[in-house]
Amino acid sequence: MPMSADFRACALPRLDAIAAHFGTPFHLYDETGIRTTGARLLRAFAGVAGFNEFYAVKALPNPQILRILHSMGFGFDCSSIAELELARSIGARAEALMFTSNNTSAEEFAAAAADGGCILNLDDASLIDKVPQMPECVCFRYNPGAARSGNVIIGNPVEAKYGVPHEQLLDAYARARARGARRFGLHTMLASNERNAQYMIDTIAMLLEQAARLRQALGIELAFINMGGGLGIAYRPDDTPFDLEHLGARACELLGEYAHIHGRAPALHMESGRYMTGPHGVLVTRALNRKDSYRTFIGVDACMSALMRPGMYGAYHHIDVLGKAPAATDLPVDVVGSLCENNDKFAIQRPLPPISDGDLLVIHDTGAHGHAMGFNYNGKLRPQELLLRSNGTVERIRRAETLADYFATLNFEADLLPV
Missing domain, CATH: 3.20.20.10 (Alanine racemase)
Structure with a gap:
């Protein structure tokens, strides 16, 4: 469901500053x-x-x-x-x-x-x-x-x-x-x-x-x-x-x-x-690219590895474009990541306000089965998690994965079962 009024009031006015400080993408919990x-x-x-x-x-x-x-x-x-x-x-x-x-x-x-x-x-x-x-x-x-x-x-x-x-x-x-x-x-x-x-x-x-x-x-x-x-x-x-x-x-x-x-x-x-916790989390991602093909695609810097549910289940997650109110004239777009899978989509033919490169998109209800279901296909790295504390501070509670994390399991002592 859409963010609670309190979550929205506390988070959205500061979202540009949060994104500038921590970088995108990230899950933010309330x-x-x-x-x-x-x-x-x-x-x-x-x-x-x-x-x-x-x-x-x-x-x-x-x-x-x-x-x-x-x-x-x-x-x-x-x-x-x-x-x-x-x-x-x-x-x-x-x-x-x-x-x-x-x-x-x-x-x-x-x-x-x-x-x-x-x-x-x-x-x-x-x-x-x-x-x-x-x-x-x-x-x-x-x-x-x-x-x-x-x-x-x-x-x-x-x-x-x-x-x-x-x-x-x-x-x-x-x-x-x-x-x-x-x-x-x-x-x-x-x-x-x-x-x-x-x-x-x-x-x-x-x-x-x-x-x-x-x-x-x-x-x-x-x-x-x-x-x-x-x-x-x-x-x-x-x-x-x-x-x-x-x-x-x-x-x-x-x-x-x-x-x-x-x-x-x-x-x-x-x-x-x-x-x-489901309604008390959002995935914040930045628009990178607009592709006008047989339909319009909005490419963002998060992908299915940060939120599997839409691609896996066809699940609906509400999306806001920060600072832009929806209107009856909004045209449908697909919101997509960069994973090498065609189901790497957060929304399909969803009417959304006009989106420019650099805009922040807020994907709702990711406080459960969002980051937890992440994966590393294509070598994609899972994003950071942030917590909006009740006192108004924003704290990083999980850093983003790094290439060193991804390659860590390839660093091991040799072991061989002889013939």
């Missing part, structure tokens, strides 16, 4: 916006005992961003050793960490158990016997199969590689308990960028149904259920925003009904990434 969203989330779920958000580190894996979220009391959802290390580097420990990987290796199990451990969320029943030491608290990722439909991004649960099938779930908990687990959670993740709150409400109801099933069949009282992430944001200006307050109210009601029947209810966790 600390105030992140904190405002975090506070809104806590208010919406204030009536839910034991509620917590485990921020999905994959969305924006920068320690300065994680520190902001950690200071608000949030935990972290990690899916790799690097993400665990990032979260631990800013002070998160033990049950403030949820480790959800798939096809988990022995090295990853060791990392999960190190330094105080974490909540271990197993993706597959076959992993139960592969955990070297079963932790006290274990969770399983649930895949309901044909009982639920996914959405466009994640797809049909029957086709998904993730999660324990319905018919294997009871046995998975029984086996984990036999190996020493004493506290249990239940997790799922069925949708991504979903703006229909009812879908998430139905997911909570589904998890509570499985909690009752586990209670009746095995006598297991779940410590928590985790509805996953997937809360969507309004990328287009006319998209309907996600109704967070409705979700919070219905979650409170559902958990209250469960507690009335069963005497107590599990805590509710979630692991939103995009919703927490």
